[in-house]
Amino acid sequence: MTDALWYFARGSGVVSLLLLTVVVALGIGSRSGRPAFGLPRFAVSLLHRNAALLAIVFLVGHVLSLLFDPYAQLRLLDTVLPFAGHYRPVWQGLGTLGFDLLVALVGTSLLRHRLGARVWRTVHWLAYLCWPVALLHGLGTGTDNGTWWLWAISIACVVVVVAALAWRISPNFSRFPARADRAVAPRLRPHLEEVK
Amino acid sequence: MTSVVEQVERRLLAGTGAAGPGRLPVLDPSQIIGMARDAGLTGRGGAGFPVWRKLTAVAPGSVVIANGAEGEPASGKDRALLAYQPDLVLDGLQLIGMAARAGTAHLYAPKAALAPLRAVLAARHDRLPVTLHAAPDAFVSGEETAVVSAIGGRAAVPSDKRIRTVDKGFLVQNVETLAHLALIARHGPGWFRTAGTADEPGTFLATVSGAVRRPGVVEAGYGVRLGELIAAAGGPAAELRAVLIGGYHGGWVPADPALPVSRRALEPYGAAPGAGVIVALPRNACGLSETARIVGYLADQVAGQCGPCVNGLPRMAGTLADLAARRPEPGLAAEAQRLARLVSGRGACRHPDGTARLVLSAMRAFEADVAAHLNGRCLAVEGPR
Amino acid sequence: MRLHIDWTACDGRGVCTELLTEMLTEDDWGFPVLRNGDTVPPPLDGAARRAVDRCPMLALRLVT
Numbered sequence: 320m321t322d323a324l325w326y327f328a329r330g331s332g333v334v335s336l337l338l339l340t341v342v343v344a345l346g347i348g349s350r351s352g353r354p355a356f357g358l359p360r361f362a363v364s365l366l367h368r369n370a371a372l373l374a375i376v377f378l379v380g381h382v383l384s385l386l387f388d389p390y391a392q393l394r395l396l397d398t399v400l401p402f403a404g405h406y407r408p409v410w411q412g413l414g415t416l417g418f419d420l421l422v423a424l425v426g427t428s429l430l431r432h433r434l435g436a437r438v439w440r441t442v443h444w445l446a447y448l449c450w451p452v453a454l455l456h457g458l459g460t461g462t463d464n465g466t467w468w469l470w471a472i473s474i475a476c477v478v479v480v481v482a483a484l485a486w487r488i489s490p491n492f493s494r495f496p497a498r499a500d501r502a503v504a505p506r507l508r509p510h511l512e513e514v515k
Numbered sequence: 516m517t518s519v520v521e522q523v524e525r526r527l528l529a530g531t532g533a534a535g536p537g538r539l540p541v542l543d544p545s546q547i548i549g550m551a552r553d554a555g556l557t558g559r560g561g562a563g564f565p566v567w568r569k570l571t572a573v574a575p576g577s578v579v580i581a582n583g584a585e586g587e588p589a590s591g592k593d594r595a596l597l598a599y600q601p602d603l604v605l606d607g608l609q610l611i612g613m614a615a616r617a618g619t620a621h622l623y624a625p626k627a628a629l630a631p632l633r634a635v636l637a638a639r640h641d642r643l644p645v646t647l648h649a650a651p652d653a654f655v656s657g658e659e660t661a662v663v664s665a666i667g668g669r670a671a672v673p674s675d676k677r678i679r680t681v682d683k684g685f686l687v688q689n690v691e692t693l694a695h696l697a698l699i700a701r702h703g704p705g706w707f708r709t710a711g712t713a714d715e716p717g718t719f720l721a722t723v724s725g726a727v728r729r730p731g732v733v734e735a736g737y738g739v740r741l742g743e744l745i746a747a748a749g750g751p752a753a754e755l756r757a758v759l760i761g762g763y764h765g766g767w768v769p770a771d772p773a774l775p776v777s778r779r780a781l782e783p784y785g786a787a788p789g790a791g792v793i794v795a796l797p798r799n800a801c802g803l804s805e806t807a808r809i810v811g812y813l814a815d816q817v818a819g820q821c822g823p824c825v826n827g828l829p830r831m832a833g834t835l836a837d838l839a840a841r842r843p844e845p846g847l848a849a850e851a852q853r854l855a856r857l858v859s860g861r862g863a864c865r866h867p868d869g870t871a872r873l874v875l876s877a878m879r880a881f882e883a884d885v886a887a888h889l890n891g892r893c894l895a896v897e898g899p900r
Numbered sequence: 901m902r903l904h905i906d907w908t909a910c911d912g913r914g915v916c917t918e919l920l921t922e923m924l925t926e927d928d929w930g931f932p933v934l935r936n937g938d939t940v941p942p943p944l945d946g947a948a949r950r951a952v953d954r955c956p957m958l959a960l961r962l963v964t
Contacts, residue, residue: 349913349956350913350956352912352914352930360913360914360915360918361915361918361919361950361954364915364954364956365954431958432953435958436909436957436958439958494914495912495929495930497929498822498826498912498929498930499825499826499829499929500825501819501820501821501822501825501911502819503670503672503818503820504653504816504817504818506651506652506653507651507653507655507656507661507670507672507819508670509665509669509670509671672908673908674908675906675907675908675909677904677906677961820907820908821907821908821910822907822910822911822912822929822931823907823927823929823931824907826928826929826931827927827928827929830928857927857928857933861905861907861933862907863906863907
C-alpha cells in the first residue's frame with residue numbers, strides 16, 4: 320500500500336509537469352490570435368483552461384499521496400508554506416511554492432469576471448515563475464532525479480516552452496503584424512494641476 | 516480667433532460692459548429643471564442633448580462640471596465666453612449644482628483660460644465652491660467621459676459608455692450651455708424661445724473662420740441663414756466653394772447664403788450645427804486637400820485606446836492624402852467610404868464617427884473634384900470649365 | 901439582449917468572432933465588427949454567453 324502511494328506521488332508529479340508545459344504552450348498560443356497547433360482560437364483557450372484544471376487535480380493527488388506516505392513525512396503545513404519541510408527543504412519548498420502559485424493562477428482565472436482584467440492579467444504573469452519552479456522541483460527532489468527518463472521528459476518540456484517563447488517574440492507571432500499598438504496618447508496623460 | 520465680432524443676436528455677448536447681467540434668482544431643483552425643459556435648452560458642446568433630461572437623471576450629491584475644454588482647433592467660442600462672460604458661466608454652474616444638489620463643482624478649461632478666472636471666482640461668494648482644472652490641449656480632451664477621467668486625476672481619455680456618465684454621478688455641461696441657463700434663470704424660458712426656431716430654440720455661438728473678412732465669434736438664433744452668419748463675420752473674403760459646418764466632426768455643405776443653420780436644415784447634408792464651427796472654403800482652395808489635412812490631424816489626435824480608431828483613422832487619412840495628391844487609383848473614393856463606414860460606432864467615443872461623417876460628406880460635396888483628381892486634374896487650380 | 905463591446909479593452913484576439921460568427925466578423929485588423937446590429941437573437945443566446953465568458957480581455961458584455 321505504501322509503495323502504491325509512493326509510485327502514485329511520483330507519477331502524478333510527472334503528469335502535472337507535462338500538463339503545466341502544455342498549459343504554458345497553449346497560453347502563449349492563445350495570445351497569438353492565430354489558430355495555434357491546428358486548433359481554432361477558442362479551442363486553444365478552452366484547452367488551456369481545462370489542462371490547467373486537470374493539472375490542479377493531479378497536483379492535489381500528488382500532495383495528498385505524499386501526506387499519507389509514511390516515508391515522505393510531509394506535514395500539512397508543508398503543503399502551504401514553502402521551504403519549511405524536513406526532507407530536502409529547498410527542493411520540496413519549490414514544489415510547495417509552485418503549488419501555491421498555480422492555485423493563485425487558477426483561482427484568479429476562475430474569478431476574473433469579478434476581479435477585472437487588470438488584476439487577473441497581473442497575477443497571470445506569475446505563470447512564467449510557476450512553470451520553472453515546477454520543473455526545478457521535479458529535477459531536484461524525489462527518487463527519480465538523475466534517471467534518464469526524467470531528464471528526457473524535463474528536456475522535452477523545456478524544448479516545448481522555449482519553442483513557444485521563441486514563437487512569442489518572433490515578428491510573425493501576431494496575426495496582424497501591421498496593427499498599430501493601442502497606447503494612451505502622451506498629450507492626454509495626466510499633467511493637469513489644480514489651479515485653485 | 517477669440518475676438519468677438521459683430522453679432523446677429525446679442526444675448527451671451529451682450530453685457531460685456533460694466534452693466535453685468537444682474538442678480539441670479541434663488542431657485543429650487545424642480546424650478547431649474549422645469550425652466551430648462553420649457554426653454555428647450557440643448558447642450559452646446561456639439562451633441563445637442565436636452566439639458567433637462569440630464570438634470571432629471573443625475574442623482575443628488577453628484578459632481579457638476581463646467582466643460583470649456585474646446586479641443587477643436589476651428590472653435591474659439593468657449594474661450595471667448597470664458598474671457599468675456601465668466602460670471603454667466605459660473606452662474607450656470609451654480610444653477611446645475613443646485614439642480615443636482617451637488618457636493619462639488621469643477622471648471623475644466625485650457626490652462627490659459629484659468630488664470631483670469633481665479634480672480635473672478637475670488638470676487639464671487641458662491642454657495643458651491645468651484646475647483647479649476649487645466650484641460651490638455653488635445654482634440655478629445657473635452658469629450659464627456661474624458662473630462663470626468665481628467666477631473667479624477669487620470670488621463671483625459673474617453674471611457675466605455677455602458678453606464679452613462681450621469682449614472683456614475685457626474686453632470687458635465689458645456690460652458691456655453693451654462694451661460695444660456697444663467698440667462699434663462701433671469702429672463703425666463705419664454706424670452707429664450709424668442710430666438711431660434713420652434714424645434715430648436717435659442718441662440719448659439721458660432722466661430723466663423725476661413726475665407727471671411729473678420730473671423731471670430733458670432734451669436735445668432737438657430738435657423739439663421741448661412742449668409743447672415745458669414746456677413747456678421749465681415750462677409751466672404753473671396754468667392755466660396757463650400758462651407759464646413761459643425762467643425763472637424765461636421766460636414767461640408769454648399770456655400771448657399773440662404774441655407775438655414777439648424778439641425779433640421781443641415782441633416783440632408785449629413786451635417787449639424789454642432790458646437791457652432793463654420794469654416795468658409797474659398798473657390799481657389801481644394802476641398803479634398805482641406806479634408807485630407809483635417810483627417811490627417813484627426814488621425815493624429817486619436818486617444819490611442821480603441822483598435823478600430825487607432826488603425827482605421829490613419830488608414831483613412833492615408834487614403835484621403837492619396838486622393839488629394841491625385842494618385843490615379845480609381846478605388847480611392849470607394850475605399851475612403853468603406854473605411855468611414857467600417858470605423859463608425861466602433862469606439863468608446865464618437866471620434867471615429869465624427870471623422871467618418873466628415874469624410875463621407877466630403878465625398879458627396881466634392882464628387883466632381885474626386886473625378887477630376889482621379890484624372891490627375893484639380894478644379895480648384897483650373898477653375899470650373 | 902444586446903452585445904456590448906468595450907472598445908477600450910478589446911484587443912482583437914478573435915475568440916468572439918469564432919464563437920459568434922453569426923453576429924460578428926473581423927475588420928482589416930482583426931477587431932470584431934457587428935454584422936447586423938448588436939441585438940442578440942434568442943437562438944444565439946448561448947453562443948453569446950460563451951463569447952462573453954471566453955473573451956481574454958473581458959471586453960464583451962451582455963446588456964439588457
